[in-house]
Amino acid sequence: TDFINVSNFKDLIEISQFIMDRQQIQPPVRNFLPYNNQDCFTIMSYNILCSKYTDQSIYPLCLKKCLDFNYRFPLILEEIKKYRPHIICLQEVQYGLFFSKFQPEIESLGYKGLYSPKDMYAKAKEADKPFVLGQATFISIAEKDDENEHKIDFEVESELVTNVAFRSSPYLKQGNCPRKTKKYSETALIVNVKVKRSNDENDKDYSISIVNTHLQWKPTCDDVRADQLKIAVAHAVELAKQKNNSYDIIVCGDFNSYPDTPAIAFMNNHPEHFISAYDSMKQPFYLSHLTC
Secondary structure, eight states: OOOOOGGGOSSHHHHHHHHHHHHTOOOOOOOOOOOOTTSOOOEEEEEOOOGGGOOTTTOTTSOHHHHSHHHHHHHHHHHHHHHOOSEEEEEEEEHHHIIIIIHHHHHTTTEEEEEEEOGGGGGSOTTTGGGOEEEEEEEEOOOOOTTOTTOEEEEEOGGGOEEEEGGGOTTGGGSSOHHHHTTOOOEEEEEEEEEEETTOTTOOOEEEEEEEEEOOOOTTOHHHHHHHHHHHHHHHHHHHHHHOSSEEEEEEEEOOOOTTSHHHHHHHTOTTOOOOHHHHTTOOOOOOOTTO
């Protein structure tokens, strides 16, 4: 048995790094639950953890090399290539990295990329603008595949792409705490797409309004998160109805919410009859406490 001389390390983080590096623990393989891929499309929603938050003191159980963006970015691309979702919703994407890394790499795979920074971007100093966070949404626009008779085609309705700044939205007054919600700079990126299945000549186009958002993170802000979702959904309904009375709304993102909080209650009781992805797959609501 090897003994560790703790005097050789300056703190517990260094000790944990030393132990994990020696053990070389591999993360478990994640697999999709089985589904009927002939009658649906897939969406990946992924908070990729922005580089400025990769602080070793926040993630002491993660190897330092694994927090480096240059290590993580190829792995993020590998996940996308493995699952090839029709729609990708990313959160915590830095403005500069979207244009220099994410957009060129993911669009080369057959997607159209759109981006929405936090509303602090407009007032940020030029030197700080590349580091402002936001949401990135990618829509599959690959050429038709004659071998796939069940292929679903997406067409982005460019004129309806909207960046919703919660604290300046006209729907803010409909929330429970507009004064408090107005303090925070979160946004939602809403992308409307027309959908048509390639194998059905008589299949009429219909619209899907895809909401990609990252709600306020502070534990004391349950009411703010509920307001932010109300605003995002109100804008999505308004945009969807502009072009087509036959539409669906899909809300993706990092809600920073537990199942029994106001934000989730709002979604569960909304007249648009939202269905949780967990419920649709008959899975329990899953949360990780590893970084809490």
